[in-house]
Amino acid sequence: MSCAQKKVVLITGCSSGIGLSLAVRLASDPGKNYKVYATMRDLEKKERLLESVKGLHRDTLDVLQMDVTDHSSVLRARDKVQEGHVDILVCNAGVGLMGPLELQEAEVMRSVLEVNLFGTLQTLQAFIPNMKSRREGHILVTGSTGGLHGLPFSEVYCASKFAIEGACESLAVLLQQFNVHVSLIECGPVNTNFLENLQKVELGDSSLDALDPLTRSLYQSFMMHCGSVFQNVAQDTEEIVKVFLEAIESPEPAFRYYTSEAAHPLVKLKTTRLDGLDYIREIGKITFPQDQEESQQDRV
Numbered sequence: 084m085s086c087a088q089k090k091v092v093l094i095t096g097c098s099s100g101i102g103l104s105l106a107v108r109l110a111s112d113p114g115k116n117y118k119v120y121a122t123m124r125d126l127e128k129k130e131r132l133l134e135s136v137k138g139l140h141r142d143t144l145d146v147l148q149m150d151v152t153d154h155s156s157v158l159r160a161r162d163k164v165q166e167g168h169v170d171i172l173v174c175n176a177g178v179g180l181m182g183p184l185e186l187q188e189a190e191v192m193r194s195v196l197e198v199n200l201f202g203t204l205q206t207l208q209a210f211i212p213n214m215k216s217r218r219e220g221h222i223l224v225t226g227s228t229g230g231l232h233g234l235p236f237s238e239v240y241c242a243s244k245f246a247i248e249g250a251c252e253s254l255a256v257l258l259q260q261f262n263v264h265v266s267l268i269e270c271g272p273v274n275t276n277f278l279e280n281l282q283k284v285e286l287g288d289s290s291l292d293a294l295d296p297l298t299r300s301l302y303q304s305f306m307m308h309c310g311s312v313f314q315n316v317a318q319d320t321e322e323i324v325k326v327f328l329e330a331i332e333s334p335e336p337a338f339r340y341y342t343s344e345a346a347h348p349l350v351k352l353k354t355t356r357l358d359g360l361d362y363i364r365e366i367g368k369i370t371f372p373q374d375q376e377e378s379q380q381d382r383v
């Protein structure tokens with residue numbers, strides 16, 4: 084396929100995980116259908132990506148520096164796109180945060196919102212005008228089931244991902260008038276560097292001593308629950324990339340794609356039982372299973 088016919092894709096957060104896998108898959112496309120601009124905030128981390136493509140894809144891959152929290156860095160990356168436009172924008176960069184809310188420092192909470200929310204918004208701002216004027220484009224955003232339903236000890240992360248849902252849904256309503264599609268790829272747990280990179284209050288951390296015993300014990304249950312979920316049901320990035328491809332290749336992309344059916348019952352519960360309580364009780368049972376058993380035993 085000639086350069087002129089290739090779809091131009093720009094992806095944020097390609098140093099690892101989902102962004103890296105997606106960049107490698109698209110740059111290695113057998114039909115050479117894509118020209119990929121894989122962006123990352125720290126170019127010193129580009130070796131992993133370059134090793135994954137084994138130097139084979141010089142004509143389909145470029146690596147650019149882009150920190151989504153730095154407006155001038157976003158604009159610089161955009162202006163380096165040789166084709167002068169992006170057909171497919173993937174807002175993927177994100178960070179996690181876990182721990183009792185009362186222990187989170189304001190600066191840390193802000194930094195999560197800076198990347199996940201403001202970083203995504205300012206990336207969208209940089210690329211939307213050109214897509215609008217060309218009456219063409221597809222925006223994909225790596226969403227999270229933590230943006231569809233709340234999770235204990237994840238208030239700030241969920242707030243950032245809920246906010247992304249609202250921003251994307253609002254944009255999708257407008258952009259359909261411009262033939263620009265918006266798709267959220269809703270992921271549950273995925274085997275990436277996310278857990279390692281996640282800022283969290285460790286179980287042995289002395290800051291936990293300031294908390295009441297029930298919160299401490301619930302946090303311990305939740306951490307065990309998360310550990311077992313990531314060990315047993317986390318998806319590999321290849322599965323996530325398949326869902327991205329389905330969305331990218333669709334002539335009429337959906338607004339939401341779920342990478343696994345595991346989230347469906349909770350999402351349905353939330354949207355059909357409008358007072359919200361059934362969902363909150365259910366997620367409590369799932370995330371604090373030990374405490375459920377103990378309180379049942381107490382009642383016997």
Ligand SMILES: NC(=O)c1ccc[n+]([C@@H]2O[C@H](COP(=O)([O-])OP(=O)(O)OC[C@H]3O[C@@H](n4cnc5c(N)ncnc54)[C@H](OP(=O)(O)O)[C@@H]3O)[C@@H](O)[C@H]2O)c1
Nearest residue numbers: 096098099100101150151176177227270272273275276277
């Ligand atoms: N893994 C999961 O379980 C899971 C579940 C649901 C949703 N997600 C979402 O999936 C997306 C990708 O995460 P992942 O699982 O692939 O984790 P990951 O391996 O930690 O990748 C996150 C990427 O975001 C980048 N990033 C962080 N801050 C950035 C910034 N200011 N500017 C540009 N890039 C930045 C990281 O770069 P550095 O290497 O420089 O830090 C890294 O490349 C995130 O939006 C996350 O919320 C993940």
